[in-house]
Amino acid sequence: MRLQLAALLPGLALSGALAATGIALGHIGWLQDHGFSALTLAIVLGMLVGNTVYPLVPRLAAASGAGVNVSKQNLLRLGVVLYGLRLTVQDIGHVGIAGVAIDALVLGSTFALACFIGTRWLGLDRKTAMLIGAGSSICGAAAVMAAEPVVKARAEQVTVAVATVVVFGTLAIFLYPALFELNQHWALIPGGANGFGIYAGSTIHEVAQVVAAARSVGPDAANSAVIAKMVRVMMLAPFLVMLSAWLARDDKRHAHTSAATGQAPGKLAVPWFAFGFVAVVLFNSLQWLPASVVAVTTEIDTALLAMAMAALGLSTHIGAIRKAGAKPLLLALILFGWLIVGGALINRWVPALLG
Incomplete structure (x- = not known):
């Protein structure tokens, strides 16, 4: 020992x-x-x-x-x-059903685009595309690191994904205050500063970047942005479980090929730490700890x-x-564009549909 x-x-x-x-x-x-x-x-x-x-x-x-x-x-x-x-179940109540739905749609659409565009159009390896998608769609570097054991990525693949989060998340800090001013005239995203805060929290990569961008808009936007971001972070655990199940199913689909090459088909790599994350959130929601x-x-x-x-x-x-070349950066740029434009449309339509 x-x-x-x-x-x-x-x-x-x-x-x-x-x-x-x-x-x-x-x-x-x-x-x-x-x-x-x-x-x-x-x-x-x-x-x-x-x-x-x-x-x-x-x-x-x-x-x-x-x-x-x-x-x-x-x-x-x-x-x-x-x-x-850092999270409680009560955080969900602050953004309501609409806020949860917005976060879920932004996460799912961004990750799906990352996998499709990254592998089909840009020819990236699947692991790199998934890691960039995780970082863009959930919570930046922390999500990339959390997804690494599930996708079994190499260190350089993880670092490339983290680098894209740093580049475009930093750009968002300067861009989103300008977008808020534009939204004041266009009113694409409803709800004023609070609504724009949910938009920022549901589309900017890192928690620190969300805080920096939303503070430049105002305190109301900062408060709603942080809560929306925390709800998005809470989706990390179910995302990892579903990703692990999807990868295991994909491995089974290629089981015949694996057998032909002498390789064992993949097994479900359950990310147990994700369940630990959920347990800690639930425990923290009880507010028993000082x-x-x-x-x-x-x-x-x-x-x-x-x-x-x-x-x-x-x-x-x-x-x-x-x-790795410029392709990972290009994928991250495309996803950044989707987060801005597609995220704005989701933030406009979901509250309207849910009343």
């Missing part, structure tokens, strides 16, 4: 140091205002070290490998579970997710991202 712990310590310490640096940088006002979260900064720092110090010091990579793997796998799953402490305990645990969760991001960055090589 001690030997195992000793083997993990260097990698855990390195991931932890990078995560701590990312969290500290994330508290800088300018970075907060522009939607750069601790998770985004942690993966950037991990990539910097992973592509500079790591290759030059082989002993460091060898000593840290085991701990880095634990950070990006085990700590990630624990971080996703504890993410549930607010101070929830606040401290949320900080711990941020640290765990930042460590997972840093470890992912350490495992990612720039050459692999360069090899």
